[in-house]
Amino acid sequence: MSVFLEKIASRGYKITPPRRLILKVMEEKKVPLTAEDIAREIKKERPEISLATVYRNLNLLVEMDLVNKFHGGGEAALYQLSWEHEHYMICLICGKVINLTFCPLKEEINDVALQYDFMIKSHYFQINGYCGACKQKSGIGG
Amino acid sequence: MSVFLEKIASRGYKITPPRRLILKVMEEKKVPLTAEDIAREIKKERPEISLATVYRNLNLLVEMDLVNKFHGGGEAALYQLSWEHEHYMICLICGKVINLTFCPLKEEINDVALQYDFMIKSHYFQINGYCGACKQKSGIGG
């Protein structure tokens, strides 16, 4: 059983077909997906699963910190498994996501935290811009 | 005339009462605001200005890179003037904000952007944690 399903079970939540499928889809596609993306994919196997169930479960997964929720170019939120501490660059036009292989937060921040007696619990970083393809299409100077 | 209005004019856009007021509100309140926040404030002086106009102009300002758009905890997008390129640490309990005197984004990011032919347009950064006072009150290990 996947580590995600185990965590769900260990917290007393039930392992249901929608939950299995949502996690399967997110594991297979590695990129951030909207709730609709996930619902569309799931419906290929189980058309009766409703979008509301996808939203409900994504919210649960976010609350359990198993999934990260953030916004790219579009209006709909993006969801991605939080295997690890990750950061992205996001194209404001096509929504393409480039995962960073390192944390772009300067270590210097720890000095400031110490100085103010501030305990850093989490950080969120979002880098917006234009991917190569969209730059060309829209004639933005590169 | 404010630097924002000048930029608007220099690009051939007209300087209108809604545009003046939107910028005035954003300059006065320094914190990120939703479109509704801005509309509500503006309506105190000019009740006839419509929410749609606020959205239209915020989109224009974002496109012109004069305003940053991002999402916080809630559903609605947040908007903030981008002239003061600033970052904060925010206490999750009392909301205290500590301004950083430097940008905590590693310069290394530029190498990655170059590598992927990605043009960085803006970045949003939030550091959450507990301030000294709240740490003590709630007995969180420091």
Add this chain to the structure above:
DNA sequence: CCTCTAAATGATAATAATTCCTATTTAGAT
């Protein structure tokens, strides 16, 4: 295995955020 029940779901209504539409107004160029 059965039974039972709280948890979860599906279908759909409701809400909230944002964009679209169109008749009317207006900023600013001439």
Add this chain to the structure above:
DNA sequence: ATCTAAATAGGAATTATTATCATTTAGAGG
């Protein structure tokens, strides 16, 4: 002062997300 493209007001439409509620079901306990 005149003119016109740009901008606006007001409201409808569209999306994203959440709420409601009748029905189903996962999994605990016998």
